Amino acid sequence: xxxxxxxxxxxxxxEQIAAQVxxxxxxxxxxxxxxxxxxxxxxxxxxxxxxxxxxAYQDLERLGVLETKRGRGMxxxxxxxxxxxxxxxxxxxxxxxxxVREAAASGLTADDVQALxxxxxxxxxxxGRRRGREERT
Amino acid sequence: xxxxxxxxxxxxxxEQIAAQVxxxxxxxxxxxxxxxxxxxxxxxxxxxxxxxxxxAYQDLERLGVLETKRGRGMxxxxxxxxxxxxxxxxxxxxxxxxxVREAAASGLTADDVQALxxxxxxxxxxxGRRRGREERT
DNA sequence: GTTACTGTACTAGCGATCTAGTACACCATG
DNA sequence: CATGGTGTACTAGATCGCTAGTACAGTAAC
Numbered sequence: 664x665x666x667x668x669x670x671x672x673x674x675x676x677x678e679q680i681a682a683q684v685x686x687x688x689x690x691x692x693x694x695x696x697x698x699x700x701x702x703x704x705x706x707x708x709x710x711x712x713x714x715x716x717x718x719a720y721q722d723l724e725r726l727g728v729l730e731t732k733r734g735r736g737m738x739x740x741x742x743x744x745x746x747x748x749x750x751x752x753x754x755x756x757x758x759x760x761x762x763v764r765e766a767a768a769s770g771l772t773a774d775d776v777q778a779l780x781x782x783x784x785x786x787x788x789x790x791g792r793r794r795g796r797e798e799r800t
Numbered sequence: 801x802x803x804x805x806x807x808x809x810x811x812x813x814x815e816q817i818a819a820q821v822x823x824x825x826x827x828x829x830x831x832x833x834x835x836x837x838x839x840x841x842x843x844x845x846x847x848x849x850x851x852x853x854x855x856a857y858q859d860l861e862r863l864g865v866l867e868t869k870r871g872r873g874m875x876x877x878x879x880x881x882x883x884x885x886x887x888x889x890x891x892x893x894x895x896x897x898x899x900v901r902e903a904a905a906s907g908l909t910a911d912d913v914q915a916l917x918x919x920x921x922x923x924x925x926x927x928g929r930r931r932g933r934e935e936r937t
Numbered sequence: 938g939t940t941a942c943t944g945t946a947c948t949a950g951c952g953a954t955c956t957a958g959t960a961c962a963c964c965a966t967g
Numbered sequence: 968c969a970t971g972g973t974g975t976a977c978t979a980g981a982t983c984g985c986t987a988g989t990a991c992a993g994t995a996a997c
Contacts, residue, residue, distance in 0.1 A: 675984080675985060675986090676985080676986080677985080677986090686905070689906070701942080701943065701944085702943085702944065702945095703942090703943085703944095711986080711987090712986055712987045712988080713944090713987090714945085714946095714986070714987065714988085715985080715986060715987080717944065717945070718985090718986090720944085721944095721945090731943090731944065731945095732943080732944090732994085733943065733944065733945095733992085733993050733994055734942070734943050734944085734993055734994025734995055735942090735943065735944095735994070735995075736942090736943060736944080737943090737944075748906075751902070751906045752906070754902055755899060755902045755903050755906065755908070755913075755916065756916060756920070758895065758898045758899035758902055759899045759913070759916045759917055759920050760920045760924075761895045761898075761899075762892060762895035762896045762898075762899055762917075763917060763920045763921050763924055764924060765888070765891055765892045765895055766892050767921070767924055767925070768823070769826070769885075769888045769889070769892065771892070773917075773918070773921050776892075776896070776917055776921070777914065777917065779892065779893060779896045780896055780899075780900060780910075780913055780914065780917060781910070783893070783896050783897045783900045784900050784904070784910050784913070787897075787900055787901060787904055788904070812954080812955060812956090813955080813956080814955080814956090838972080838973065838974085839973080839974065839975095840972090840973085840974095848956080848957090849956060849957045849958075850957090850974090851956075851957065851958085851975085851976095852955080852956060852957080854974065854975070855955090855956090857974085858974095858975085868973090868974065868975095869964090869973080869974095870962085870963050870964055870973065870974065871963055871964025871965055871972070871973050871974085872964070872965070872972085872973065872974095873972090873973060873974080874973090874974075
């Protein structure tokens with residue numbers, strides 16, 4: 664489980680951590696039943712405060728992705744993969760909704776939006792082929 | 801030119817103002833050559849500080865949408881409608897890009913995204929018919 | 938029981954951002 | 968020129984969110 668954070672990013676560190684854990688769990692990297700890295704361990708690796716990691720984990724616990732095993736650590740729940748997958752879909756749906764709303768308010772048609780999506784999709788995949796899945800924020 | 805702001809919204813007041821002016825200008829409401837409401841006038845109507853309105857106007861001036869006519873007010877430029885339209889398209893494109901990125905990272909196909917867009921579009925237009933163009937943030 | 942690990946609660950400080958207050962510079966109008 | 972309108976610069980206050988420090992509570996292993 665490889666994690667990285669950008670302290671200078673506008674998106675808070677704890678969100679970056681949580682998002683990456685969700686991403687990983689959805690992909691099955693820390694499988695259900697496994698423990699995620701301890702807050703102190705991960706904090707040391709990422710050079711952040713343990714509480715920052717703890718906050719990310721708490722959010723994930725609230726989502727039902729992690730479960731506290733006091734004295735042992737935090738465990739990936741059985742339903743976590745499904746939850747993480749659903750969570751990602753929800754995020755995507757929100758983004759799509761934002762775009763559609765804005766487009767509709769500007770008088771664009773459904774076809775216009777479709778064209779935009781196709782366009783961005785093409786750009787993304789061509790770029791992806793060149794340099795891999797790189798994300799900038 | 802009807803403007804409203806939500807002081808309790810997470811999006812800053814000056815951005816709300818600027819966005820609404822852009823929206824209006826794109827629709828031709830304050831046509832090129834016309835003056836937008838003075839900062840004090842608008843501030844009084846919206847119950848905010850004149851400087852807050854001024855900041856919105858400054859952003860718009862930076863975009864080339866408004867032009868300062870000292871002693872008279874701020875005027876909508878000739879190229880403003882085109883700019884505002886382009887600006888809105890840019891915003892839409894950004895939203896679409898966000899959605900596409902997220903979707904691609906989750907392993908969705910182009911068809912999946914298309915289905916999502918159609919779905920949200922249908923929801924939006926049906927709701928639009930029921931209660932008009934209502935936006936929540 | 939002791940030790941070493943786990944997560945957690947509370948507090949504090951730092952930093953950024955938005956908003957407001959005040960005073961100033963400029964122009965049109967009479 | 969005087970007045971009342973315009974935008975603007977500067978400063979200050981207030982708020983909010985993130986991060987870190989510290990101390991505490993619980994569990995596992997020896």
